[in-house]
Amino acid sequence: MAAKGDGGTQERMACIVGEQSDKARIGQCLPGGPGFYKVSARRPLCSPCPEHSRALENASTFCVCQDSYARSPSDPPSASCTPTYAQVTVSTGAGAPWEEDEIRRDRVEPQSVSLSWREPIPAGAPGANGTEYEIRYYEKGQSEQTYSTVKTGEPAVTVTNLKPATRYVFQIRAASPGPSWETQSFNPSIEVQTPGEAASGSKDQSPAVVVTIVTISALLVLGSVMSVLAIWRRTCSYGKGGRDAHDEEELYFHFKVPTRRTFVDPHSCGDPLLAVHLFAKELDAKSVTLERSLGTGRFGELCFGCLQLPGRQELPVAVHTLREGCSDLQRLSFLAEALTLGQFDHSHVVRLEGVVTRGSTLMIITEYMSHGALDGFLRRHEGQLVAVQLMGLLPGLASAMTYLSEMGYVHRGLAARRVLVSGDLICKISGFGRGPRDRAEAVYTTMSGRSPALWAAPETLQFGHFSSASDVWSFGVVMWEVMAFGERPYWDMSGQDVIKAVEDGFRLPPPRHCPSPLHRLMLDCWQKDPGERPRFCQIHGLLSKMVQDPEPPKCADTTCARYSCHLAYPRPPTPLADRAFSTFPSFCSVGAWLEALDLGRYKDSFAAAGYGSLEAVATMTAQDLVSLGISSVEHREDLLSGISALRARVLQLQGRGVQV
Template identity: 70%
Template sequence: EEISGVDEHDRPIRTYQVCNVLEPNQDNWLQTGWISRGRGQRIFVELQFTLRDCSSIPGAAGTCKETFNVYYLETEADLGRGRPRLGGSRPRKIDTIAADESFTQGDLGERKMKLNTEVREIGPLSRRGFHLAFQDVGACVALVSVRVYYKQCRATVRGLAAFPATAAESAFSTLVEVAGTCVAHSEGEPGSPPRMHCGADGEWLVPVGRCSCSAGFQERGDICEGFYKVSPRRPLCSPCPEHSRALESASTFCVCQDSYARSPTDPPSASCTRPPSAPRDLQYSLSRSPLALRLRWLPPADSGGRSDVTYSLLCLRCGREGPAGACEPCGPRVAFVPRQAGLRERAATLLHLRPGARYTVRVAALNGVSGPAAAAGATYAQVTVSTGPGAPPTTRMPRPPAPTLSLDALTLCGGNRSGWRIPLNLLSAPWEEDEIRRDRVEPQSVSLSWREPIPPGAPGANSTEYEIRYYEKGQSEQSYSTVKTGTPAVTVTNLKPATRYVFQIRAASPGPSWEAQSFNPSIEVQTPGEAASGSRDQSPAVVVTVVTISALLVLGSVMSVLAIWRRPCSYGKGGGDAHDEEELYFHWRFGDLCCGCLQLPGRHELPVAVHTLRDGCSDSQRLSFLAEALTLGQFDHSHIVRLEGVVTRGSPLMIVTEYMSHGALDGFLRHHEGQLVAGQLMGLLPGLASAMKYLSEMGYVHRGLAARRVLVSSGLLCKISGFGRGPRDRAEAVYTTMSGRSPALWAAPETLEFGHFSSASDVWSFGVVMWEVMAFGERPYWDMSGQDVIKAVEDGFRLPPPRSCPSPLHRLMLDCWQKDPGERPRFSQIHNILSKMVQDPEPSKCATTACPRPPTPLADRAFSTFPSFGSVGAWLEALDLSRYKDSFTAAGYGTLEAVAEMTAQDLVSLGISSAEHREALLSGISALRARVLQLQGQGVQKMAQDRPLLPVQEALKKCFPVVEEQHGLWQSTLRDCSPLLASLSNLAEQLQAAQSVRFEDVPALRAFPDLQERLRRKQLAAGDTVLDKLGEKLATLLKVRDTVSSHVEQVFRIYEQHADVVGLDAVLQPSALSPSVADMLEWLQDIERHYRRKYLKRKYLFSSIQWGDLAGIQALPKAWDQISEDEHQDLVQDILLSVSFFLEE
């Protein structure tokens, strides 16, 4: 019977009721129309009805019922209405429905209707629709409403990917994988589209992947707004770099303004630059013998905003009086030293010029954006000179005041000064050809002598120095040699027999400048062809054979300052009044490094560093010593130690360099630890990278780069030194003797294995130097020996980031430590990266606490390579924090195991107020805890070797119905759980050892990360009482686990013996099992429900177990599932406690 009415909200409703309770064998049906199931496979039917209590109906005791039945029938189309049609198709029964509450006659009088609601599920359905039918068998029931629905995950946008509405699957535990579509102006990873999983309850779960805004767009909510962005990998758009603009919205790059450009190597994020202006203050000097034009200039006033400025020379030869238009290129005859194009030096020399000609030389400044016009001389400075025989020597190059040659020209600071002051200049020799005597001529040697140009006894007569140049006749332009001596006589050896040589002499004495003078008229000497006795030794002099003009010029720059300081240096203190003890830097292998002062005419005293070579050194050691000066004289860079000169006369030999008041960089950093912030430390690195870039572009390999070879000036300017003293000089023993540091700490793998040096090996060493700087001069690899370092590096170990080291800087270090030299960055790239880091550092989120560090290769290495400490005091001394030794002892932290369990709060309770010291201690505690865990884990692993165990991850998959993308649904059996019990047992043992849980010392549970905080969140009293209770519960669980394992094994043995007689179900009846096994089964069900409900947690747990590092679980990247930081931390804590057999339960 259909009845119309209204509900409590006055809305019209239709109800169907039946109450044929007095007649037996009732069979009344109500059928719905055809219902399309749409996309649903699992359909829910919600019924609202009322039902009268049969006892309240008189005379209906035998025929009245209090239930009714519900059926459904799947069809492809509407069957129409009527019981015969439905009944003929065999509908399926859904359920028999009974009322929770029934009403009586009294309720009718009070107009109280007790409404019941029941929900039933049908499916999975496969046809297009279905009918519902309700069967009455003799009840007094009213059907108020029927609601039919299915569950679906609503359409949503997540991670810039749109997911359509998706119906839930039929199986309760099955997830539907749905691929997302990237929204407009965004794109996904190639081959890995974003996807999510629709759960059975209509909720989206387990997002995988996401979309990123396309180039030119940035994310704002769930849409993208365009401006300028280079790559989809960048999250935000950026403003256009300097001197550039975006021509349209959604730009992927910015176009340079007029007159500005980018070089092909510049990234789109680089500022636009322009060509430089012309060089400034071009000066020249023309010498007659040999005919050479020397040029010097200053950098351009405008570099164009770039640092890659180079210089190019153009030589034009013009007629004697002709106009400039009659000029023509000089041709290949003219030589340029060091080169014609690509010059980074601001000096050059032109050789092989023709006499009687006019030359115009243009010097152009170029950079990375200079075009062909600039290269041809669009921005240049020029000079015009004449080489005619009647023209006087020309000069437009003011020289600095010449150094003085006197006993106190170079002395120790504070020493007594006495002696002559005679300017060091070279004077044209006033000799005629017949005044040079041929004292002895042999097949391989010639001895010459001449009169002194200054009368004996006159000031400077004993300080005159002579330069002798000789060459084979006709070969002066190809090769010649020079000899310097302090006496008016010389013996030249190593000559060819039966060869005619040309000799020229000039003297150093008061007179015009060096460049304006020439050698005396030459004399020729023919060596005899007959064999002669062995050649005599030369007089005390420095002899350098010059194969090329370029080498001569380098030597000339090296010898530009000559001064004498007669005091032998050795490993001892040294005597005399020449120096004070504190002015001696240190002894080195061949002599001393001292502080001195250089007096130049017209200038104040210049503090210098004097490297001396002690007496008794071998010739090879002398050559190595002078080779360093020769090498250093080639360089002109603000971050390379400047050579002031060399002293070769007398003993000892000396190399004079600029004075760096703060000494070596590593010692400077250790002395000022705590006084410099990370930004200041990073500010030291770009200059060093610039110097190494300069060296690599010159083709020079340092071979021995380390922080101890970087010197610091009074202005905190770092400069590279130590040229010529790298590992090729068998330096390992020397470094170990002097500083206890092996070159293996800085050497690249290819250098250690094959002895191969290159710019790439210098890059490796520079990475270690960056680590030293950020670690305040700490020794790389701590107290590991050289052999341990070599093995660790071969195994893939890399230094972890020092505290307060920005993660981008440590990533750059790791790039420098790539095993393949070809994968390491070049110094030009390193310099650019460091410069950008300094100019635009990342904002620090951890100014007062230690920064979290991403997982590094350090976590994968065995801890046997780390330093071992015998006591807490030794550990504190290694951290340079031994001042807190008494505090640790007084608080009861007398063992390293106890220290390994300390937290940040414990350090505060010790009264350690310095945040920086707490950071250092926490970092040391982390490494110490890892060491303790490693040692304790070794015993557990030894116990577990008796029987092989499945990984817990695989055991979980076999035991529990784990929902994984590739694995589907497993049916768990007790047999499948046997390996799990064994694996969990082993895992619990490892956990117990790793966390140092001792039942007789329950407070050791403090080792669990943030356990007290977690208890506080659960509103529990975080104290020893609670910890004791948790410890007791853990102990009980461990004992139950052991008991359960033994009982389960017993059950399996029984089943295997009697499987043919009884089934597994019979064996597992509660009556056949001990209480422990029954508890175990219940426990397994709890775990199964827990993991089914916590899919995300299980995913993290699997990964942590797979890594084999329980402690590393705290470093799980929250980016996996796009959850917040708080959610991530909560999840980590849940997992840690879940592994500990669900202590939080």
């Protein structure tokens, strides 16, 4: 890391692990050489490897033990390695054997045992001063030929480097040094069981200490749970109680679980080239091999390649390169993408493998998603996946968006084309390359093709305001895209027509085979008031329930509160879910339309109320259906879904919206 100054003061950014400051060039970092390591970025210099360990590679973050040496799992990386066993050759002399009850077990710990015994020759008697003891021990159940021995001149010994939760056999013999040493036999065997790690800790504590520790731990856990619940109540509830939507957003972003990291805006980091190493690993350009081009990105070429790191298998990766001749602004935007992606660690967010900033070509290396963008993947496999399989793609994406929103990150460009699919069909959020200004300008600069207006919330289109709630709106469109096999939202309507239709209250009808509970969740995401939309944590919970239990019980009371049944426990799909209304078939009359719904029994009711044309039917509301005397809740839902499809048809043909 280079140092950066301001008005005569210097603020140094520490070198990453495995690297140390270059004394010759201030502000530069060099990888540590073989035999040195650095485990923390807070240390300025690398340290030599501890005794009996080695580091063969440059920029090592730890040293491995030599053969026949090891560290305890509880030892720090700076601890020396010790032999994995003790083998001592000893000789013993004459002595009387002990009875088993004469050998005392003074202390038994997970990795050591302390024994003591009576002296075979009383102290002060002739020959007492020259008595030596040989202790032989081995794991019970193993051959006695695989034993270890240790000697001592005292009637006590502490044997170390034992295994926790293991039964050992110990034998002792005593002798005076001399030719008769090897003729003496060992006393009868005794067995000692070493405790497990957890059991040892509890034995060393007095009851009062144990009670105190347990009480304090319980209070801490209870306090943490209460804090999380309080935060959850603030962040995972619909803001309907008269609060302003902006106030709801402030509560949502400022009350966070303390352990959750907060997103750092790359544009506030000064020089991104320096800041990128805080969140991304610098890779050696020689470890990256480019094999073929996958296309052209905003800043350069996107390639398929392989990443080969020392001691690891070759990894397929996607390599984003910065084209030559880019402006400084484009270069900063390119690095900002790595700065953004490097802050995330979630199984459904594309993983950053590292960056290359020290070569002639800047590169961002991410995991390779072999199936590409989600919308294209769905179009290629249309008809091959059933509704339940399509719905199974959604909870993971909702989990990722929950994670991002809790970090305070607003995506601003969520769409199926910015979701990538891995070889094992895992969907991951991507598309972190544009800043807020880029996204706001894009909404207004294009109104055709893949216009951002198709995914943008009303407040974004009108005021350029982005928030987690606007991401929820976009996520509703992504859910529609998934269930429609990657079909373009709003079909061939122009961006301007979409903006007008959304403002007039038009919403996308359910795709073919889309369960009605899922479409109702989409409609909730498309509430005009941002404060009325669900939070991502709620969306994730509801989608998980839908996938696990696709047929929950119906709401018994048709007058029950909207969200008690509508969101907390969605109703099952209606028969209309199996009909292809997203293709907008043409009907010559209202009667033909009702027959297609298997609801021809209501022809006379529609005619008597004056609904003689399909355009008139497209303006009907739920209250209008009740006024016709249609008492069946299921029939009203079928009719409302059909009316939504008619509205879409009318908008396509006439280019005007219908208020809902």
